[in-house]
Amino acid sequence: EADIYQTPRYLVIGTGKKITLECSQTMGHDKMYWYQQDPGMELHLIHYSYGVNSTEKGDLSSESTVSRIRTEHFPLTLESARPSHTSQYLCASSGPGDRVAGELFFGEGSRLTVL
Amino acid sequence: KNQVEQSPQSLIILEGKNCTLQCNYTVSPFSNLRWYKQDTGRGPVSLTIMTFSENTKSNGRYTATLDADTKQSSLHITASQLSDSASYICVVSDRGSTLGRLYFGRGTQLTVWP
Secondary structure (H helix, E strand, C coil), rough: CEEEEECCCCCEECCCCCCEEEEEEEECEEEEEEEEEEECCCEEEEEEEECCEEECCCCCCCCCCEEECCCCEECEEEECCHHCEEEEEEEEECCCCCCCCCEEEECCCCEEEEE | CEEEEEEEEEEEEEEECCEEEEEEEECCCCCEEEEEEEECCCCCCCEEEEECCCEEEEEEEEEEEEEEECCCEEEECCCCCHCCCEEEEEEEEECCCCCCCCEEEECCEEEEEC
């Protein structure tokens, strides 16, 4: 079973609030990712990291930001939440290996609702 | 544009029956294809990986096939169980992509009724 944890699992907040979604993994994986998932739609990559102090934006434009100060920790922050940010956010990691992405290990997700 | 299309969008079967889920892709150059199972309210979990040279691979009651010529894959579930109710997601990676950039299908929502 994968050792990757996300908190909170569910969050309901008002417009304009700052939120941070936490993601931690204990597998020592160097690569970590944030995906956004809406019902009936495919997962969209919003941020990824190859290692400490390395972060990149993904394919889907997002107003969120991420940081990677420690290998095991990859938090996502929204400075001012809006209703359009309502979604499921999935954190994932993958281990060392060949250049092309190996198996992704996902957390259980953070479901964000902005009122 | 690289795409992954899955069918059917949703499927309802009775417990004990078999079913087959389809995945067609246009991703090129192809590297590998994975099937993930996502239970409601959980993150996806990898079921199997298919590389270019593999045609069939089994994982318990799950059997995946790959036809690299027609760019099609299928996931066959044998003797379905209630716990098979989930979304099954096809994910294709290409050999030219930056690590972490994968192509996801929208998933097939499978419901197994008793």
